[in-house]
Amino acid sequence: MSARLSAAAAGKALAAACDSVRPGTADDAVGAIVPSFVAAPSSTAQASALLRACAEHDLAVVPRGSGSRLGWGAPPARCDVVVDMLRMGAVIEHAAGDLVARVQAGARMADVASVLAKAGQEIALDVPGGATIGGVLADALAGPRRLRYGTPRDLLIGITVVRADGMVAHSGGKVVKNVAGYDIGKLFTGSAGTLGLITEATFRLHPLPAARAWVTARVQGTSPEVTTMAAAMAAAAANSPLVASAVELDRLASGGPISVGVLLEGSADGVAARAEEMKGLLSAVIRSGDAVIRSSDEAAPGAEVVHGAHAMITAPASAAPDCWGWVPLGGDDATLLRVSFWVSALAVVLEAIEAAARETGLRPFVMGSAGAGALYVMLPAAEAPGVAARFVGLVRAAIPAGRGGAVLLSARAPLRAALADDGGLAGSTPGLALMRAVKDQFDPGHRMAPGRFTWA
Ligand SMILES: Cc1cc2nc3c(=O)[nH]c(=O)nc-3n(C[C@H](O)[C@H](O)[C@H](O)COP(=O)(O)OP(=O)(O)OC[C@H]3O[C@@H](n4cnc5c(N)ncnc54)[C@H](O)[C@@H]3O)c2cc1C
Known part of the structure; x- marks a missing residue:
């Protein structure tokens, strides 16, 4: 079959599976790749049919929430279909008495917050209101209050996902104590779209503080x-x-x-x-x-x-200080390093960043949840890749073994290339072999955001 005929057949199959499919445009590009199709399912059932059609036509898939951080991680090697989750934006259930809410993955944080606030409750994650539930989970992002309430991984008690082959899988549920079966939610938290599509999530809630x-x-x-x-x-x-x-x-x-x-x-x-x-x-x-x-x-x-x-x-203030909970994103071209460490190593980590700045002449921004062992370090976009790679290497080398690591959330292609033989984006993150095995299990054809993690 010619490429044109097979694209037409794929488009037909996608349209049969999902009632909102259109051709991709430059605005939908992920990395430099313009997808052939953008499909927006309205339910888990449609998402399942859609991913089954993608599997049948060997189409590579990138999930998209609000699209704000599609530039994080390495750009995918292939992207035939962007799955736009914004039609799945409902709060399905808010069991205020149980302090639990079940929401669709395309719901924006601000919309969920306004529903929960009516009962004086919240999902205690300080992330921007425009971000979607799926994007926050897939990027494993938490803001300042992770110290007290934990990260998305800790607040998530149930999840529904669609695997690369279209199979729907549920894990956990509405009960905070839930131990049966594999905890798929924990696997999908931080998976950056590489394991499957998150369609629903159930969170434990907290009362809004007075x-x-x-x-x-x-x-x-x-x-x-x-x-x-x-x-x-x-x-x-x-x-x-x-x-x-x-x-x-x-x-x-x-x-x-x-x-x-x-x-x-x-x-x-x-x-x-x-x-x-x-x-x-x-x-x-x-x-x-x-x-x-x-x-x-x-x-x-x-x-x-x-x-x-x-x-x-x-003096104690009732309003947040400037830059509270801010992540120094610095634009899509900036280098953003997330340093995680044992809190006891904070002084060592801070000094390592300072020493690397002195040695390389770079002037990084440093911000983050020091009390919870997570800092973000941003280098401006214009830095020479070799110098930025040296900076990253120095910081990584200074973190005491087994007490932390430094992962690049965002890095331009020249810097990724400069670090290729030195741990790449992930550095010496423990458990890479296990993560590869999980990827092979969930997505044997490597069609979900392939190449997003350079090690997968
Ligand atoms: C304290 C804090 C402050 C921040 N401040 C800012 C800010 O000021 N501005 C800003 O732009 N960002 C900020 N961020 C980052 C922001 O939270 C992320 O942009 C957001 O979480 C991503 O959500 P999104 O809906 O835009 O996801 P997208 O950017 O659409 O997707 C992000 C990743 O998740 C994957 N994904 C998305 N949905 C799904 C799904 N349903 N299933 C599987 N994978 C999926 C995508 O493929 C992609 O890899 C901040 C983060 C924190 C922690």
């Missing part, structure tokens, strides 16, 4: 003293019985001040009292380390200056 308060400390000084100080504050806040919901850190310029922000949630009175105690705790850490803080910084209005102007703590 009050919130942020306490922010900022230190400036000479490395490594200042990184040690910031790490000591983050560890003290995260481990304190004051039960912080989040402990975030940012350093927006290499060698510049480091901010540690702590979020407390609960009843209004309780939060106010805990915020004052948290302020005292951070202040005590700063005082105990005062001898090593050397340079100075200008005090922000209303800030309490502790020991000269080297460090300061802002």
Whole structure:
């Protein structure tokens, strides 16, 4: 059969399976590949028929939520069909009494949040409102409050997926304690569309807090003293019985001040009292380390200056500080590294990033959930690939063995090539052999976002 005839036959099969199929356009491109088709199923049954048709015609499939982060990971090697999930945007069930909600994977976080808020509840993940449930799960993204509530993997209690061959699989359910069978939800969290299509997910919910308060400390000084100080504050806040919901850190310029922000949630009175105690705790850490803080910084209005102007703590605020929960995305061409580590290694990781910046002359942004052992490091797009690869290698080498790793979420082709012999995007992530075996099991034809993970 000629290519044209087989494309026509494939298009016919897709249209028979799904009531919304159109030709792909440049706006649908994933990486540089314009898909032949964009199909938007309205139900799990349609998604199943669609993926079966794709299997029969050997079509490569890339799932798409809001499409905001299709540039993360390596671009797929093939992309014949983009499966657009935005028609599957319903909250199917909200069992407020059980603190559980079942939602379709194309639902946007903000829409789900507004439904749940009517009963004073939420999915406790701080991700942008435009992102879809499927995209958040597939990218395994969590914001600042992962410290208290965990990541999508922890909040997900049930999932429905369509495998590459069109078979529908369910795992878990509405019960928070659910132990029977394989936990497919955990496999699909972070799978970046490579294992199958997520069509529904069930989450455990939390009550919306009555009050919130942020306490922010900022230190400036000479490395490594200042990184040690910031790490000591983050560890003290995260481990304190004051039960912080989040402990975030940012350093927006290499060698510049480091901010540690702590979020407390609960009843209004309780939060106010805990915020004052948290302020005292951070202040005590700063005082105990005062001898090593050397340079100075200008005090922000209303800030309490502790020991000269080297460090300061802002009065507890009911609004989030600037950049709270921000991920330094830096555009599609920027290099974005996610560093995960044991919290006890925070000072080592911060100093490693600083040392790599000094050695390479790069000026990274660093932000993230220091108290939960996850930082994002962004390098501007214009960096020479060899230099950026050196930076990534230095950071990876400095993380104590078995205590963390650094994965590139986003990297341009020249940087991917420069790192090809040095761990690629994933570095020395443990369990790659097992992950390959899982991929082979779920998608033996390698048609789901093939090549998205360079190791698969
Ligand atoms: C704290 C925080 C702050 C952030 N801030 C921003 C921000 O300001 N701006 C921004 O753009 N992003 C931001 N992000 C990233 C943002 O959360 C992601 O863009 C989002 O999670 C992706 O959702 P999406 O619907 O756009 O997915 P897409 O970009 O459409 O897809 C992402 C990946 O998931 C796969 N996928 C999507 N749906 C499914 C499905 N149903 N089944 C299987 N695989 C699927 C895709 O193939 C792709 O690999 C932030 C993340 C965090 C944690």
